[in-house]
Amino acid sequence: MTSNAKFSAFAETMTAARRKGVRVPVPASGAPQTLEDAFAAQDLTVTALASPPIGWKVIELPSGEVIFAPLLASGIVPPGGTWKVAGGAPAGIELEIAFQMGADVAPGASASQILDAVASAHVVYELCQSRFADPDNLAQHIKLADCILNAGLVLGPKFDGWRTRDLKAVPGRLLVDGKVHKEGKSVDPIRALQVLAPAMAKRGKKLAKGQTVITGSLIGMNWLTGKHQLKGVIDGCGEVAISLEA
DSSP states (O other): OOOGGGGHHHHHHHHHHHHHTOOBOOOSSSOOOSHHHHHHHHHHHHHHHTOOEEEEEEEEOTTSOEEEEEEEGGGBOOTTOEEEOGGGOOEEEEEEEEEEESSOOOTTOOHHHHHHTEEEEEEEEEEEOOSBSOGGGOOHHHHHHTGGGEEEEEEEEEESOTTTSOOTTOEEEEEETTEEEEEEEOOOHHHHHHHHHHHHHHTTOOOOTTOEEEEEESSOOEEEOSEEEEEEEETTTEEEEEEEEO
């Protein structure tokens, strides 16, 4: 495991940028160079922010490696509320299917046991900000160090029937001020949940009761500025709405 102390200065830069809501250049030296480095830097930043994780973001890379980052309590915005983006920086909006855990997931849990630990499925917005310039072209390990660009979560309504429904390729769309801004489809939310738990266990972490797992955007990343009314709709699952001030 990489020593966290090696990335103290990098984490301080990232933490300050996060608090101010600004984008800064990636430091020329002292930045993570690998995914292992990035997890170490991420842990330092999360400790400095002193906000408990209320859930997790997960991505399965083309290589098969699974990366994840915490969703922090400080970033919660209620459905129907307003996201006032720190610093007025561009706001990233992702529309996703999420699972809320009804029980802890033990290390070594089987795929079916992981599903049994789920209490409910929800329509959510992931709220994103980049602490570094040019986020669309950042290396994956820099994004990982930056909590995979997460800034918050809007936990929308739960929906029924998810245990017996195929959640692959479910259509969804983002409406901005009443007009369709972006459309897309889910990938495989249940697989995302099931690969997260063992990846966390490898790093001494676990999915806990009450935490929310977001499983990947139906509509990719959408960077927005200004004041807008946003509504996300996932067919057969529900919708979630907020106001944006960015």
